[in-house]
Amino acid sequence: MRRGRLEMIIGPMYSGKTEEMIRRITRRNIAKQNGLILKPSMETRDGKFLKSRSGMILEAIPVKDSSEVLDLVKKGRYDYVALDEIQFFDDGIVDVIEEIVNMGVSVIGSGLNLDFKGEPFNNVSRLAMKADELTLLKAVCVICGRDATRTQRLVMVNGEWRPASKKDSTILVEGSMENVRYEPRCRDCWVIEE
Ligand SMILES: [Zn+2]
Structure with a gap:
């Protein structure tokens, strides 16, 4: 039996990761492949959907952790599994994806390349290095217009948006905190406060 392949799509926020994911899923669906599309239930903004910022949309199943991913994959017969926003999963997702690929099922994963502190996520970076195909997408820097590879977090302090501090916690879902x-x-334009 042939093993699957692991494709990873990484980049900062607003770099079009979900759009690229939807594009690859759509191609596989045209080729009559049977896929399972999953997203972390922690990401609540888009509910049961993958939504690109350009308006593309696909149904996805929210899952709470890596063991639920493995259970769902084992329940069906799939050609591929798509997993969005991998940085929101536990680190067990690395071994789970390896197991899925060894079962002959291909995996398309996407995740943030770096957190707002400029550090890689353990699970995303390990998967990126294990991938058969790795794509680093870039966004457009809102300050200077050059390619953006980083995600700036801003926090509202006394009515003014300020760069976040190194001491702040890494994972917060956009929209879950109004400030x-x-x-x-x-x-060059990315800033982190000590
Ligand atoms: Zn810039």
Whole structure:
């Protein structure tokens, strides 16, 4: 039996990761492949859908952790599994994806390349290095217009948006906190407070 392949799509926020994911899923669906599309239930903004910022939309099943991913994959017969926003999963997702690929099922994964502190996520970075195909997407820096590879977190302090601090916690879902927002920036325009 042939093993599956692992494709990873990484990049900062607003780089079009979900759009690229939807494009690859659509191609496979045209080729009559049977897929399972999953997303972390922690990401509540788009509910049971993958939504690109350009308006593309696909149904997805929210899952709470990596063991639920494995259970769902084992229940069906799939050609591929798509997993969005991998940084929201536990680190067990790395071994789970390896197991899925060894079962002959291909995996398309997407996730943030770096957190707002400029550090890689353990699970996403390990999967990126294990991938058969790795795509780094870039956004447009909101400050200077060059390619953006980083995600800037801003926090509202006394009515003013300020760069977040290194001491702040890494995972917060956009929209879940009204005083936090994110934007893509290049390396030069990206700022982190000590
Ligand atoms: Zn810039």
